[in-house]
Amino acid sequence: MRDEPRPAAAAPDSMGPFSAPDPALPIMPAPQRLLRLLALLLGLAALIGGASYATFRVSQAMGLAELQLTGRHRLDLYSASLEREIDKYAYFPTTLGLERDVLDLLAKGERDTPLARRMNVYLEQLNDRAGTLSVYVLDTRGTVLATSNWRRPDSFLGEDLSFRPYFRDAMENGSSRFFGIGTTRGEPGYYLASALTNAQGTVGVAVVKVSLEQLEKSWATVEAPVLVSDENGVVILASVPDWKFTALAPLDEATRHTFDRTQQYNRRALNPLGVKEIAALDHGARMVKLPRVGPEMVSVFPVTGQFLAQSQPLPGTPWSLTVFSHVEPVREMAASRAALAGIAAVLVFIVLIMFNERRRHLRDRLAAREALQRAHDELERKVAVRTADLSAANARLQEEVAERIRAERTLRAAQDELVQAGKLAVIGQLSAGIAHELNQPLAALRTLSGNAGKFLDRGDLPTVRGNLTRIAQLVDRMGSLTGQLKSFARKSSGQPRPVVLQQALDNALALLDQRLRQSGTRVVSRLPAADLVAHCDPNRLEQVLVNLIGNALDAMAGQPEPCLELSGEAAGTLLRLRVRDHGPGLSDDVRAHLFEPFFTTKEAGVGLGLGLPISAGIVRDFGGTLDGDNHPEGGAVFTLEIPAADENRHD
Numbered sequence: 129m130r131d132e133p134r135p136a137a138a139a140p141d142s143m144g145p146f147s148a149p150d151p152a153l154p155i156m157p158a159p160q161r162l163l164r165l166l167a168l169l170l171g172l173a174a175l176i177g178g179a180s181y182a183t184f185r186v187s188q189a190m191g192l193a194e195l196q197l198t199g200r201h202r203l204d205l206y207s208a209s210l211e212r213e214i215d216k217y218a219y220f221p222t223t224l225g226l227e228r229d230v231l232d233l234l235a236k237g238e239r240d241t242p243l244a245r246r247m248n249v250y251l252e253q254l255n256d257r258a259g260t261l262s263v264y265v266l267d268t269r270g271t272v273l274a275t276s277n278w279r280r281p282d283s284f285l286g287e288d289l290s291f292r293p294y295f296r297d298a299m300e301n302g303s304s305r306f307f308g309i310g311t312t313r314g315e316p317g318y319y320l321a322s323a324l325t326n327a328q329g330t331v332g333v334a335v336v337k338v339s340l341e342q343l344e345k346s347w348a349t350v351e352a353p354v355l356v357s358d359e360n361g362v363v364i365l366a367s368v369p370d371w372k373f374t375a376l377a378p379l380d381e382a383t384r385h386t387f388d389r390t391q392q393y394n395r396r397a398l399n400p401l402g403v404k405e406i407a408a409l410d411h412g413a414r415m416v417k418l419p420r421v422g423p424e425m426v427s428v429f430p431v432t433g434q435f436l437a438q439s440q441p442l443p444g445t446p447w448s449l450t451v452f453s454h455v456e457p458v459r460e461m462a463a464s465r466a467a468l469a470g471i472a473a474v475l476v477f478i479v480l481i482m483f484n485e486r487r488r489h490l491r492d493r494l495a496a497r498e499a500l501q502r503a504h505d506e507l508e509r510k511v512a513v514r515t516a517d518l519s520a521a522n523a524r525l526q527e528e529v530a531e532r533i534r535a536e537r538t539l540r541a542a543q544d545e546l547v548q549a550g551k552l553a554v555i556g557q558l559s560a561g562i563a564h565e566l567n568q569p570l571a572a573l574r575t576l577s578g579n580a581g582k583f584l585d586r587g588d589l590p591t592v593r594g595n596l597t598r599i600a601q602l603v604d605r606m607g608s609l610t611g612q613l614k615s616f617a618r619k620s621s622g623q624p625r626p627v628v629l630q631q632a633l634d635n636a637l638a639l640l641d642q643r644l645r646q647s648g649t650r651v652v653s654r655l656p657a658a659d660l661v662a663h664c665d666p667n668r669l670e671q672v673l674v675n676l677i678g679n680a681l682d683a684m685a686g687q688p689e690p691c692l693e694l695s696g697e698a699a700g701t702l703l704r705l706r707v708r709d710h711g712p713g714l715s716d717d718v719r720a721h722l723f724e725p726f727f728t729t730k731e732a733g734v735g736l737g738l739g740l741p742i743s744a745g746i747v748r749d750f751g752g753t754l755d756g757d758n759h760p761e762g763g764a765v766f767t768l769e770i771p772a773a774d775e776n777r778h779d
């Protein structure tokens with residue numbers, strides 16, 4: 129059994145999932161388990177919080193960086209489109225100086241001349257073709273000599289525009305660019321002015337006013353709000369109409385005074401836009417908050433809230449272009465990524481817990497298996513020890529049994545010897561009687577044979593025949609006597625077989641016939657008519673009967689009318705036979721030692737004290753009992769109970 133291959137200790141699947149926990153394994157107490165659960169929950173919360181926060185921050189930083197990149201691209205794009213729009217007209221005023229009539233008009237400085245009228249028409253046609261707001265020329269004093277809008281009632285023909293900065297700049301520097309609101313029609317526009325010169329010098333200034341409305345309209349649909357502010361911080365172009373002509377920073381008094389003088393913004397209020405800077409980021413970007421400026425939102429995209437503001441100067445102008453990128457999507461994206469990270473953290477946590485549980489489960493199983501193996505080994509060891517003990521005990525027992533058998537054999541041999549000795553003793557007791565019994569017929573034989581000879585001589589043949597017949601009868605009787613003796617004396621086989629009780633009794637009585645007749649004993653036999661058949665060894669049964677009847681005759685010796693009563697009956701699976709005499713009966717002392725070997729009250733040489741113990745042993749071997757008692761009416765009665773043969777059973 130020890131050589132059997134052990135099952136692999138680490139094979140968890142060989143054990144059922146519902147296997148009972150090994151009570152030998154430590155079980156965690158309740159408070160400890162609670163603490164562990166608390167620690168787990170805290171760990172989970174920390175993991176979720178940490179993962180979400182880190183993801184949020186990283187995602188937001190990445191989103192903002194991306195937003196900045198996009199913002200810069202937009203800045204480049206919008207700046208390029210604005211530059212293109214302005215540059216289209218950059219050389220327009222200068223080209224007017226190539227026109228001789230224009231130079232002549234300015235040189236003469238007269239308005240109501242045919243040349244001036246012709247110039248008006250010329251400039252009108254030029255304005256229509258170029259798609260500009262207006263084209264006009266001023267003399268060196270700043271008076272409008274010819275203009276494209278000469279037909280209109282609000283035409284500024286003849287007006288003095290010397291106060292306009294673009295005029296002064298152009299006179300001083302040769303050219304000028306200026307954004308402003310028209311003084312007559314209040315129309316915002318971009319003024320491009322250029323000094324015109326002839327051989328004598330500067331003769332005047334040519335001005336082209338360009339509308340940037342178209343560009344502005346195209347911006348209205350852009351995703352990110354965009355604005356252009358001038359050197360004063362006033363918003364001159366914006367994708368959100370409400371932002372236009374607002375100030376990015378509050379204007380001081382001196383600036384406002386200048387605006388009044390130059391009428392740059394035609395006395396507009398120029399209220400602050402209210403952009404609140406929250407934080408300055410790298411690359412000049414700012415985090416700002418845009419206020420709600422009007423009730424209606426013209427753009428489908430949000431224009432209020434937190435934005436990333438990025439600005440860039442517009443080349444060739446004192447202006448600055450600013451793009452606002454909405455930060456909210458970045459924050460939303462970061463928040464959803466943080467939530468995802470939180471869920472992932474929970475999943476990781478669950479996986480870790482499951483892994484840990486699995487590991488613990490395996491460890492417990494391994495421990496249980498090892499404990500089981502140890503118990504198994506211990507059990508096997510004990511079994512081996514016990515088996516060895518048992519085999520030793522068994523060997524001892526077998527020896528004892530063999531010893532007993534040997535002793536029993538010896539005992540049985542001794543018993544057989546005793547039986548035989550008993551028989552021989554009986555024969556010895558009988559020998560005198562037998563001798564007498566044989567002597568009588570022998571003497572008769574002698575006489576008869578002698579007489580037969582004499583009668584033969586006389587020729588009395590009938591008497592001879594009669595004598596011979598008598599001789600034959602006597603010989604038969606002697607033969608039968610010696611036959612009975614021989615059969616009594618022979619060693620019995622001990623094999624039980626059906627025995628007719630009457631026959632055994634007759635044989636015993638025949639053996640004792642001489643004593644019976646000598647003592648004149650009356651034998652009263654009360655056996656049922658039907659044969660009682662016992663199951664035993666007949667030879668030994670006869671020996672028992674001879675013993676009992678012999679003892680009865682001994683007890684009644686010297687009585688005038690001795691009487692022997694024999695009675696038999698069937699009692700269930702047994703046959704009961706009683707031998708009663710009319711002797712003195714059994715004294716208390718005799719009764720106490722009745723079946724003890726060598727107990728006798730008879731004279732030395734007469735009794736050996738073996739008859740009853742041997743008889744009791746024989747009956748016990750049959751499976752029956754032998755008992756001696758006093759008869760209520762006097763005398764002793766011996767009761768013999770022996771198994772009945774099958775045909776004689778009454779059960």
Ligand code: ADP
Pocket residue numbers: 675679680683709711712713714718722727728729730734735736737738739740741764
């Ligand atoms: P033994 O006949 O050699 O003495 P037994 O064993 O047959 O040995 O008998 C033992 C004793 O039992 C006898 O000596 C006698 O005293 C007593 N006993 C046996 N049978 C009778 C009887 N029928 N009546 C009176 N005493 C008896």
